[in-house]
Amino acid sequence: MMMAIDKRKDGSQPDRTRFWDSRRNVILLIGAVVTIFVGLVNISSQNIAWLNVLVGILLTIIAAFGLKSLDDWIILRVREEISKNRPVLSAEEFEEDKYKRVYASYAEVFGLTHENLVIRGTLHDDGSMTVMRQSKLVAHSAGISAVDQYLLSDASQGTIEVNKVECPSSPFRKLSQRVLKATADSLALVIDIAPPLMEGESIEIPIPEKTPPGAISTTYQEMMSRKKSHDYECFHWDITRPTDHLEIKILIPTNLASEHAEPDVWYGPSRIRCVKEFRRISASFKEDRAGTEYKELSLNIPFPVPGLRYAIKWIPNNKKT
Helix, strand or coil: CECCCCCCCCCCCCCHHHHHHHHHHHHHHHHHHHHHHHHHHHHHHCCCHHHHHHHHHHHHHHHHHHHHHHHHHHHHHHHHHHHHHCCCCEHHHHHHHHHHHHHHHHHHHHCEEEEEEEEEEEECCCCCEEEEEEEEEEECCCCEEEEEEECCCCCCCCEECCCCCECCCCCCCEEEEEEEEEECCEEEEEEEEEEEECCCCEEEEEEEEECCCCCCCCCHHHHHHCCCCCCCEEEEEECCCCECEEEEEEEEECCCEEEEEEEEEECCCCCCECHHHHHHHHHHEEEEEECCCEEEEEEEEECCCCCCEEEEEEEECCCCC
16 A cells, blocks of 8 residues: 555646636736726716725735635645655555654653664573573763663572673773662663763673573473463563664474464553554564474564563473473
8 A cells, every 4th residue: 555645547746736826817817807997986986985995895805815825825835845755655664654753752752772672582491591682772862871771580590691791882981780689579780881872872782691490381281380370481571762673582492382372562561462563563473493403483573662561472382292
């Protein structure tokens, strides 16, 4: 479906300027005729007062009508010039452009964005998962002296091995990192930056993590025995700041994953689906084989919405094979 602006069947633009020009000329001609008539009448009738009033009213109406027509003509010409310079977008391009404008607005407000956020996870037979996160944080305002990243590991389990953080836009900056308790049971990685980032500068943060054994059910029976409120396993990611692209890729051993897998997107921990966004991302979900040992589930989303939680869901096999 193409977005177009009032075109003829042959694709040409209608020329309304001729219509408005001819209409304006007719109005001016009428005004000229009335003026000549008024002059003749005034001479012959010795300036009758009521006739002067009537003619004045007629001239006022004609003048007002003429100005309104002129305004319409100017507006029309402006619209036509705008239409000539506006690109014609498909429905898909129009939808993506809408999300791109939302991203740009959020970037201006937040002052800090993710560029190409990539999350790769590998599930192991013991129910642990190794997760590698790669992101580039870009400053959209000056004075960014610290950034934070929530970690998958809680305050008592899992291992955290933060790789060297880099600042490609300014390699001489001093960067230091520390892990803090964000809440009673969650951790956050904080990167201190000295001197602070200027607008347009960025830092790259690779973070490998490994969740503890048993964090994810490896069989259907194990999943059901935990009496969860849902009958699937999943990996999800929260969008906490404006992001231009999100890629989630999960490798599941072929002996652990059933054939059924799908994406989802939630408003938060309640796992209530955001229906409109689910429709947008569904087509970007892919299932494939990564060699003979793993099934690969991937989700690629341009301009994910801040505040939403994006997930990949699957049902474990009845038993390990």
